[in-house]
Amino acid sequence: MSAFFVGLEGTEAGRVAALCLAVLAALLHATFAALQKGRHDPWLTRGSIDVSLILVSLPLALLxxxxxxxxxxxxxAGTIPIHFVYKLGMAMALSRGAFTVVYPVVRGTAPLATILGAAMVFGEVFTPVQWLGVAVLLGGIFGLAIYNLRHVVLERDTLVxxxxxAVATGLMVAVYTNYDAYGIRATPDPFTFLIWFFLVTAFDFPVIAALRYRNMANRPALGPLLVRGAIGAVFAYGSFGAIMLATRLDKVGEAAMLRETSTVFAALIGWLVLKETVxxxxxxxxxxxxxxxxxIELGA
Structure with a gap:
């Protein structure tokens, strides 16, 4: 599998695969974020997800x-503090604001910062047509966030x-996207970096979640929470794994921009699942x- 994947690098098939992986990451990441904002506390949900990630990743990493x-x-090891800060920011934002307001701001802040970072780290350059696509895409994302902000009625007191x-978390998305792209490119077997990444970054939130659960007056049942965590782990592997692999096969900035179509999927999930108005x-x-x-894709 690794040899086949590495063989795609620098080919047209690899570019198409990167495109598909980035869009898949968008769909799965929107679902993953929605799971954190569902009926369980986002801190507990993230802790439950990380427990499942450890159980899945440990045998894969060792065997x-x-x-x-x-x-x-x-x-x-460098992924540990970066992703801890990202997860911390995401949980704090989701616990204070509506999903369809917070999520577009995170995803709107991230891509432009990612493109600038990729230009410095990897020497990537966007064409004028691609920059037009960036403007259109970001206009839609921030327009969606502003519209949601004006009409949301829940959690208004904590919205600022x-x-x-959300903005700070979006900047951390840019940091981890470029760092992870560098790491997976520098590792001969990309799946070694990928699986060990999921393992080493999953030990923090189970501790936080356990302490939070212990101090709760009304503790939720563990069964449904663990089931949600197991489902979330599958989506985490798919979303983060897909975008990391995409950045190895093609430009980091392009993959990051395509991933931000997750905002569309997030709005649909907010409408269909979380019953937020669209x-x-x-x-x-x-x-x-x-x-x-x-x-952006046509202008490449």
Missing amino acids: VVPLPQGREWWLI AALTL GPRRFALMTMIAVGAII
């Missing part, structure tokens, strides 16, 4: 993929804090996001 060598250990945290204006803004992503 399936080659062990990291030399500086690969340092690259993998939620938006501030009207014609929001549908038009969602269409802008999709059109922007298409322009």
Whole structure:
């Protein structure tokens, strides 16, 4: 599997695969984020997800993929503080604001910062047509966030804090996207980096969740929470894994921009699952996001 994947690098088939992986990551990440905002406390949900990630990743890391060598250990260790800060910001934002307000701001802040970071780290350059696509896509994302902000009625008293945290979390998305892209490119077997990443970054939130659960006056039943965590772990593997692999096969900035179509999927999930209202204006803004992503890809 690793040899086949590495063989796609630098080919047209690899570019198409990267495109498909980025869009898949968008769909799965929107679902993953919605799971954190569902009927359980987002801190407990994230802790439950990480428990499942440990149980899945440990045997894979020890028995399936080659062990990291030399500086690969340092690259993998570097993901721990970066993703801890990201997860912390995401949980804090989701606990203070509506999903359809917080999520677009996170995803809107991330791609532009990612593109600038990729230009510095990997020397990537966007064409003028692609920058037009970036403008259209970001206009749709931030337009969606502003529209939601004006009409949301829940959690208004904590909305400013939620938006501030959302912007900071979006910047952390840019940091981890570029760092993870560098790490997976520097590791000969990409699945070694990927699986060890899921293992080493999953030990923090189970501790936080356990302490939070212990101090709760009304503790939720563990069974449904663990089931949600197991489902979330599957989506986490799919979303984070897909975007990391996409950044190895093609440009980091392009993959990051395509991933931000997750905002469209998030709005649909908010409407269909979380019962948040979606009207014609929001549908038009969602269409802008999709059109922007298409322009970016066609302008490559």
